[in-house]
Amino acid sequence: MEEHEGGLSAAEAAAALWRRKYWLAVPAVVGTGVAAVVALLMDPIYQSSATILIESQQIPTTLVASPITSYADERIAKIRQQILSRDNLIELINKNKLYPDERGKKQLADIIEMMRSAIQVDLVSANVGSRNAQGGKATIAFTLGYQYSDAAVTQDVTQQLTGMFIDADVRRRTEQASGTASFLSRRADELRERLDKIETQITEVRSRFNGALPDQVLASSQNSASLRSEIARIDIEAQGVVQSNAMLAGQIQERSSERSQSELAQAEANLAKLSAQYADNHPDVRAAQELVMRLREADYVAVAPVRPVMTQQLQAGRSRLALLDRRRSELEAQVARADRLVGLSPQAAYELNNLTREFENLNDQYQKIRDRQMEAQVAANLEAEEKGERFTLVDAPQMPEQPIKPNRPMIVFLGFLGGLGFGVALTLLIELLLKPIHGRAAIVRLTGHTPLGSVPLTRHGLAANDDRSFKTRILQWLPRRAHS
Incomplete structure (x- = not known):
């Protein structure tokens, strides 16, 4: 079967x-x-927690911009990493004599990890519009809790952690605000130094190209034309004086020997011509002057005295020719200088325009930096006076009455x-x-x-x-x- x-x-x-x-x-x-x-046999575990409110800036941001650019949850995460660092946890463990039984059985790293896992930070969010990219949700508060086997110690440690969170936030915000103001101040000083240097360079360019600057080149051109007109007038006047002296010399020659007077007149005419063309130190002018002096001495001996008036007129004409010659030399030098300045005008305009453009760009940056510096300084003052966004304790840690586990x-x-x-x-x-x-x-x-x-x-x-x-x-x- x-x-x-x-x-x-x-x-x-x-x-x-x-x-x-x-x-x-x-x-x-x-x-x-x-x-x-x-x-x-299991040890009771107590939990004490605190609620910390994230208060907004008391002064509207339209009046004073906040120096804090990160969101609250980001700041809380950074502060949490700072508070839960190895050194801080070791200090808390030693200060409060935590985990006495585990110290002889476990490594310090394991004890630190135990305490780190016993600390909880829970964010409280609310719908505050389109404040951030998370669908209008923003962190308005957070709860900080600590779990331990002793109720009194749990409360004490939670209070210390709460104070560390608030102090760390104040310190971070103050350092960020003051650091921003200090950075902008240094940047403004750097720009101010560069502006002063460029101003010195502009002054040097204006001094070096004085008369050839864009706002002066027209006057230099007009001055050159005026000087040339003055030279032409002097040439005409000198020609008239030469002719007058020639006539006087002819009249005087009639009273002198024909040969000596003719030679003297020719020598004087040649001297007047050379003086109109060359300076007094020119070799040809000097040679002509010596010839005239010799002929005059010879004429004075050979010729009978002439009328004093004619002699004075002739001498006055000669003096006038010398004066006109010196004036013409001065005008020619001024014309050369004016022409040189007109020729330097493009270079002057190039250097001055580059420096001016650089100065304007730096000045715009300087003004913007100065405005931001003022805003940052006001924001730093707000943080110092606790008028900015800050953490406020709204629910202090209490002594736990019953263990949570x-x-x-x-x-x-x-x-x-x-x-x-x-x-x-x-x-x-x-x-x-x-x-x-x-x-x-x-x-x-x-x-x-x-x-x-x-x-x-x-x-x-x-x-x-x-x-x-x-x-x-x-x-x-x-x-x-x-x-x-």
């Missing part, structure tokens, strides 16, 4: 659990007891469930492995045949035999019954 095997039905499983109810009760009781002992009732309940589950699993496992026969359903499941009848158990009958003997007899009896 082939044995038909299968799983337990729900009714069989329930019956098996009922038959072995003590197998369920004992693990449940043991699990509950163990869980209760564990719950009692362990949850002892839950631990005991879980111990009960664990023990009960172990008993159920053990009972069902035994039923599946040993396959004891209890009732008609078990016979059908094992043999595939329906029994013809059933004999009830009696106190002194089959009850005295074990299940396996009964099963063996049934299996031996059924085939014989089937063949009869």
Whole structure:
């Protein structure tokens, strides 16, 4: 006969659990007891927390721009990293004598990580419009909590952490505001020095190209033309004086010997001509002057005295020619200078325009930096007077009255469930492995045949035999019954 095997039905499983109810009760009781002992042995963990409000700047930003460009959650994250640094946590641990039991058992790095995980920072957001890119959400407050096994120490450490957060925020904002003002001040000083240097260069260019500057070149050109007109006038006047002297010399010559007077007149005319063309120190002019002097001496000896008036007029004409010659030389020098300045005008304009353009650009930057510096200084003053955005403690840390963990009732309940589950699993496992026969359903499941009848158990009958003997007899009896 082939044995038909299968799983337990729900009714069989329930019956098996009922038959072995003590197998369920004992693990449940043991699990509950163990869980209760564990719950009692676990150290209570208390939590103290503080709520810190992020207050906005008291003065409108339209009047004074805030120097803080980062969002509150970003600042909180940076401050959290600063506060939870290794050095700060070591200082807190030593100051408050935290984790005394763990110090002899664990490494310092593990203890620091324990404390870091015991500190919680939870942000509180609200819809404040389109203040940032997160759908109009902005952080308006945050809660700072600390968990430890001693309630009083928990409160003290939370208070210290709260003070460290607020102080760090004030310090960061003040340093940022004052640092911005200092940076802008240094930048303004640098630009001011460059502006002073360029102003000195502009003054030097104006001095070096005086008369050739763009606003002076027209006057230099007009001055050159005026000087040339003056030279032409002097040439005309000199020509007239030369002619007058020639006439006087002719009249004087009539009273002198014809030969000497003619030579003197020619020499004087030549001298006047050369004087009109060259300076007094010119070799030709000097030679002509010496010739005139010799001829005059000779004429004075040979010629009879002439009229004093004519002699004075002739001498006056000669003096005038000398004066006109000197004046002409001066004017020619002035014309040369004016022409040189006009020629230097493009170079002067180029250098002056470059310096002026650089000065204007730097001056614009300087004015903008100065405006920003003033704003930054006002913002720094706001931070110093605590008028800017700041952290405000609205809910101070309190002494925790009840521990937040362990949850002892839950631990005991879980111990009960664990023990009960172990008993159920053990009972069902035994039923599946040993396959004891209890009732008609078990016979059908094992043999595939329906029994013809059933004999009830009696106190002194089959009850005295074990299940396996009964099963063996049934299996031996059924085939014989089937063949009869």
